[in-house]
Amino acid sequence: MSHVSREARKSCLRRDARTSIRKGDEVDSFFKISARNSTVGNEVIGGLTTFLAMAYIIAVNPSLLQTAGIPFDAALTATCVGAAVMTIAMGLVANRPIALASGMGINAIVAYTLCLGETAVDWRVAMAIIFLEGIVILILVLCGLRKAVMDAIPASLRHAIGIGIGLFIAFIGLKGGGIIVSDESTMLALGDLTSPTAIVSLIAILVAVALQVMNVKGALLISIVAATIAGIPLGVTALPSEWSFGLDFSTFAAPFQTVPGTDTMALVQVFLQPALLLFVFSLLMSDFFDTMGTVVAVGEQANFVDKDGNVEDIQPILTVDSVAAAAGGFFGASSITSFVESTSGAAAGARTGLSCVVVGVLFFVFAFFSPVIAMVTSAATCGALVVVGYLMLSDVVNVDWSKIEFAFPAFITILGIPMTYSITNGIGFGFISYCVIKIVQGKPGEVKPLMWVAALAFLVMFIVG
Structure with missing residues (x-):
């Protein structure tokens, strides 16, 4: 009997092993992991790195939206569930390592301009504006316009967008880490390098660079974890004091909720106040071109952008991103x-949508454990962001610096993105300057029609504000 039992167990183990291999092959085939010279381990590490680099949004977005009148727990649930659903969708549909979540900048517009500014609309109406803007962008994508605009951009300008974002990412890391601070007389200055926050940031940079030099897998992820641990005795990393286990879905279907004090749906209110449609246009411009820059930047790191700056299989990426806005x-x-923090995951080895599935699952999980994520400070992620910035700057050799019609727009884009703290503004400067130079050269016919349309739209946006 004992011999039979042993044989039966061995047979079960062999069958389980074969099943596991088949499942592994299916995952590899679906996500094209081997075809893109990656491994499941690389994708998991890349996903973890991306998640930790962008996890600040779990704490920041609910705090911002709370000022607009949205209950904190409801905003937390919406932030985590929304990021999880759309990031997994990006992984399954587009199969690229691009994670999504509530955008910084737009959430501030919702809180401080739409809900607390001169417009002072109910938060449900603000969400209806966001929803409508997403629908418009989706229509533009399905019509092929968004891809056509990207195709109309000169190659040097496409590379410049990625380079500018690299500087922007490094700047965000140094600023968040207290190494660069604001100054009344010089605008920017070196921070106090002996402060606990700066010390943690320097540790993060040192670990990230050292491990990168040693070609250690997961170098950026390790730097974030190491800096977070180092921040505990220094008082930078705050240990969780309480836990949240509940979910609040009260904000879901916000555009279709009735605005308190009225009998009208929030979406209808947007059309009853035509001035609000201007916000649809301005938010559309920001979403449209921010995503364009982010996709190019991540593509450069994950090797799905060719030497001319063309993004492979961009249509599904733009489609998912547009649906995500709505x-x-x-x-x-x-x-x-x-x-744009997805570049850190790509730099850590992510090449497929499997990394997005990892990120999405983590967003679902940490909807219940947000205090753990609150431990990861901007100082802890400083090293990863600085290294990613360095890696992205290598693309500068692909800009044609010998011709001013390409070189100056590239320069003004690279400069404009970090200096104005806006990807959209930097791209706008590059587009407009390219068109102006072509007019001065007497070669306006060399500018593709959609570049003229985009440059004009940027000009209107800058004038209207």
Whole structure:
């Protein structure tokens, strides 16, 4: 009997092993992991790195939206669930390592301009504006306009967008880490390098660079974890004091909720106040071109951008991102958009949508454990962001610096993105300057029609503000 039992157990183990291999092959085939020279381990590490680099949104977005009148727990649920659903969708549909969550900047517009500014609309109406903007962008994508605009951009300008975002990411890391601070006389200055926050940031940079030099897998992820641990005795990393286990779905379907004190649906209120449609246009411009820059930047790191700056299989990426914008308004989480921090995961080895599935699952999990994520400070992620900035700057050799019509727009784009703290503004400067130079050269016919349309739209946006 004992011999039979042993044989039976061995047979079961062999069958389980074969089943596991088949499942592994299916995952590899679906996500094209081997075809893109990656491994499941690389995708998991890349996903973890991306998640930790962007996890600040779990704490920041609900706090911002709370000022707009949205209950904190509801905003937290909307933020995590929205990010999880749309990031997993990006992984399954587009199969690229681009994670999505509520966009910084747009959430501030929702809180401080739409809900607390001169417009002073109910937060449900603000979400209806976000929802409507997402629908418009989706229509533009399905019509092929968004891809056509990207195709109309000169190659040097496409590379410049990625380079500018690299500097922007490094700047965000240094600023968040207290190494660069604001100054009344010089605008920017070196921070106090002996402060606990700066010390943690320097540790993060040192670990990230050292491990990168040693070609250690997961170098950026390790740097974030190491800096977070180092921040505990220094008082930078705050240990969780309480836990939250509940979910609040009260913001879901916000555009279709009735505005308190009225009998009208929030979405209808947007059309009853035509001035609000201007916000649809301005938010559309921001979403449209921020995503364009982010996709190019991540593509450069994950090797799905060719030497001319063309992004492979861009249509599904743009489609998911456009749906995400509308979904953000529907969930009540502000506009959900592609996160430039995804470059950190790509730099850590992510090449497929499997990393997005990892990120999405983590967002679901940490909807219940947000205090753990609150431990990861901007100082802890400083090293990862600085290294990613360095890696993205290598693309500068692909800009044609010998011709001013390409070189100056590239320069002004690279300069404009970090200096104005806006990807959209930097791209706008590059587009407009390119068109102006072509007019001065007497070669306006060399500018593709959609570049003229985009440059004009940027000009209107800058004038109207």
